[in-house]
Amino acid sequence: MNMSYQVDEKGYYGEFGGAFIPEMLYPNVEELRSRYLDIMKEESFQKEFKDLLRDYVGRPTPLYYAKRFSEKYGTKVYLKREDLCHTGAHKVNNTIGQILMAQKLGKKRIIAETGAGQHGVATATVCALMGMECIVYMGEIDIDRQAPNVARMKMLGAKVVPARSGSKTLKDATNEAIRDWINNPVDTHYIIGSVVGPHPYPDMVARFQAVISEEIQNQLQEKEGRKDPDYVVACVGGGSNAAGAYYHYLDNPEVGIIAVEAAGKGIDSGESAATSALGKTGIIHGSKTLLMQTGDGQITEPYSISAGLDYPGVGPMHANLFRSGRGEFISITDEAAMKAGLELAKLEGIIPAIETSHALAIFEGRKFEKDDIVVINLSGRGDKDLNTYIDYFNL
Amino acid sequence: MNRIKQKLQEDHKLLSIYFTAGFPDIDDTEKIITDLEKSGVDFIEIGLPFSDPLADGPTIQESSTRALKNGMTTEKLFSQLKDIREKVEIPLIIMGYFNPMLQYGVEKFCKKCQECGIDGLIIPDLPVDVYHEDYKELFESYGLINVFLITPQTPDDRIRYIDSVSDGFIYMVSSASVTGSTSGFGEETRKYFKRIHDLNLNNPQIVGFGIKDQETFEQATEYAKGAIIGSAFIKHLEKHGVEKTSEFVENVKALT
Numbered sequence: 262m263n264m265s266y267q268v269d270e271k272g273y274y275g276e277f278g279g280a281f282i283p284e285m286l287y288p289n290v291e292e293l294r295s296r297y298l299d300i301m302k303e304e305s306f307q308k309e310f311k312d313l314l315r316d317y318v319g320r321p322t323p324l325y326y327a328k329r330f331s332e333k334y335g336t337k338v339y340l341k342r343e344d345l346c347h348t349g350a351h352k353v354n355n356t357i358g359q360i361l362m363a364q365k366l367g368k369k370r371i372i373a374e375t376g377a378g379q380h381g382v383a384t385a386t387v388c389a390l391m392g393m394e395c396i397v398y399m400g401e402i403d404i405d406r407q408a409p410n411v412a413r414m415k416m417l418g419a420k421v422v423p424a425r426s427g428s429k430t431l432k433d434a435t436n437e438a439i440r441d442w443i444n445n446p447v448d449t450h451y452i453i454g455s456v457v458g459p460h461p462y463p464d465m466v467a468r469f470q471a472v473i474s475e476e477i478q479n480q481l482q483e484k485e486g487r488k489d490p491d492y493v494v495a496c497v498g499g500g501s502n503a504a505g506a507y508y509h510y511l512d513n514p515e516v517g518i519i520a521v522e523a524a525g526k527g528i529d530s531g532e533s534a535a536t537s538a539l540g541k542t543g544i545i546h547g548s549k550t551l552l553m554q555t556g557d558g559q560i561t562e563p564y565s566i567s568a569g570l571d572y573p574g575v576g577p578m579h580a581n582l583f584r585s586g587r588g589e590f591i592s593i594t595d596e597a598a599m600k601a602g603l604e605l606a607k608l609e610g611i612i613p614a615i616e617t618s619h620a621l622a623i624f625e626g627r628k629f630e631k632d633d634i635v636v637i638n639l640s641g642r643g644d645k646d647l648n649t650y651i652d653y654f655n656l
Numbered sequence: 657m658n659r660i661k662q663k664l665q666e667d668h669k670l671l672s673i674y675f676t677a678g679f680p681d682i683d684d685t686e687k688i689i690t691d692l693e694k695s696g697v698d699f700i701e702i703g704l705p706f707s708d709p710l711a712d713g714p715t716i717q718e719s720s721t722r723a724l725k726n727g728m729t730t731e732k733l734f735s736q737l738k739d740i741r742e743k744v745e746i747p748l749i750i751m752g753y754f755n756p757m758l759q760y761g762v763e764k765f766c767k768k769c770q771e772c773g774i775d776g777l778i779i780p781d782l783p784v785d786v787y788h789e790d791y792k793e794l795f796e797s798y799g800l801i802n803v804f805l806i807t808p809q810t811p812d813d814r815i816r817y818i819d820s821v822s823d824g825f826i827y828m829v830s831s832a833s834v835t836g837s838t839s840g841f842g843e844e845t846r847k848y849f850k851r852i853h854d855l856n857l858n859n860p861q862i863v864g865f866g867i868k869d870q871e872t873f874e875q876a877t878e879y880a881k882g883a884i885i886g887s888a889f890i891k892h893l894e895k896h897g898v899e900k901t902s903e904f905v906e907n908v909k910a911l912t
């Protein structure tokens with residue numbers, strides 16, 4: 262297979278990717294780069310990873326034919342139920358993989374960044390599982406907005422450190438985690454929460470999340486007698502659940518790839534996180550990618566009602582899918598997403614995370630053929646968002 | 657000859673000072689530069705502020721945030737430096753992150769540097785291999801020296817590679833840390849300074865990160881050619897404003 266939308270041997274997706282890191286990070290990143298593929302290939306690694314995904318995370322997650330939702334939109338919609346993963350989202354697929362990687366590398370201390378707290382919880386969870394020290398950086402503003410997840414991380418034994426620099430949200434938490442890694446270059450592994458950061462992170466995280474599309478292939482074969490859907494749809498913050506859902510379909514042109522970004526209050530409102538529409542090529546957190554920034558190259562603060570989509574960049578894989586035209590990019594406002602979340606609850610009895618609700622909302626505007634098979638990656642459940650839903654709909 | 661290379665040939669330890677352009681006030685750039693030269697500093701790093709300075713500690717982050725709030729931009733800095741060569745002779749280096757340069761246009765950035773009489777660049781997040789492949793010729797064609805960092809964790813073969821790509825000096829980061837750490841230099845650090853010295857590199861080394869006063873300057877330059885002070889000078893500016901630059905420099909140079 263020609264893997265042209267996959268990473269190349271230099272760590273690039275087309276013109277995007279690479280490792281634009283200060284020399285202080287070079288030994289850490291280079292150690293990871295030179296070893297991650299070999300470690301992932303080891304039989305013992307594969308076995309531990311698969312066993313934990315099955316027995317601890319609860320995989321495979323179901324591929325569910327959403328009958329009433331399908332009827333409403335006149336097409337065949339399947340939901341990949343990542344919301345049923347332990348801790349409530351796909352994020353844990355990656356943290357399981359990375360904690361095993363950290364152990365193989367002999368690391369003793371784990372750091373992570375988090376925005377909404379989902380990745381922080383998933384990291385704190387695997388650290389508790391393995392008995393490892395865990396420090397999670399979180400923007401001071403997000404700590405206030407996401408109190409239940411802060412409490413969960415603390416219960417799991419993690420130390421939550423407020424990021425007080427810059428805009429005090431996800432990008433600043435990521436800066437602080439990187440600074441911590443600079444200060445602790447020997448014993449620490451940084452578990453990045455999405456397909457962002459310097460090479461090899463985007464590729465490594467995508468490979469851990471690729472279990473999603475691997476399962477979709479098997480499950481669709483069973484249900485429909487074919488491995489490939491007509492479309493795979495996923496929301497994109499940094500892009501890890503999307504990378505996982507697309508992974509085995511990237512180089513199959515028969516499968517349409519649809520990426521859904523957060524338009525916030527509207528693309529032209531000045532309060533948006535639609536990176537493909539608003540971003541330009543730049544460098545953030547060690548990666549060359551599409552990035553929301555001022556004309557002077559200062560990184561700007563995005564906005565979305567969903568904290569998980571509130572990132573000023575996208576992973577380099579997605580930047581390349583956008584630039585090359587391989588992916589169809591759609592942006593969805595807060596309002597449309599909230600409505601779609603409520604609708605799924607009423608039609609299918611599933612309350613989705615607000616991030617995921619963005620992916621569900623495309624059916625109002627984007628029409629599909631009656632016999633198209635459309636798989637939506639249901640990246641997470643809405644428990645963490647109940648307060649936002651309550652406030653929004655006066656429930 | 658490039659002013660930095662000329663300066664490196666002088667037979668004494670060199671003191672360099674970093675400041676963030678646009679801090680404390682937007683229009684302080686020229687005064688800080690001229691006062692530093694008058695105070696006997698050997699070369700100057702002008703920080704181009706960035707919203708997300710990954711390699712910097714709280715002091716320089718905060719000064720960058722303030723500088724951006726004050727309205728500092730790449731264009732503004734160049735307009736402030738337009739006539740600086742009519743006023744000072746001291747070697748000038750711009751230190752900044754790569755994204756603002758990329759947006760400005762790397763070639764246009766280099767051209768402007770040359771027009772203003774800038775002698776070199778330090779770009780912490782432009783890796784040496786990317787520089788080597790994509791930018792070395794360009795930088796050199798505008799007479800700019802690019803300076804690379806090494807740390808206690810940098811393997812010897814990589815140090816030699818960096819040495820081979822460098823043409824000026826190597827920026828030796830004193831410890832595994834972001835800027836502004838205040839822990840002082842222990843035995844480990846001294847061993848590292850000596851280890852690098854004993855590699856007999858082609859380029860002299862200038863030590864940075866964690867130098868804050870006369871004592872740490874002396875320690876840092878026991879083996880190295882010079883040292884750079886950043887956060888400590890920013891703190892001084894924060895506390896005393898721009899009128900007392902010479903006092904700060906005299907304190908560092910007291911015994912040299």
Ligand SMILES: Cc1ncc(COP(=O)(O)O)c(C=O)c1O
Binds near residue numbers: 456497502570616641
């Ligand atoms: C449920 C859910 N979906 C999606 C995302 C966005 O991240 P990514 O784009 O990496 O999948 C998050 C992030 O917190 C999330 O919690």
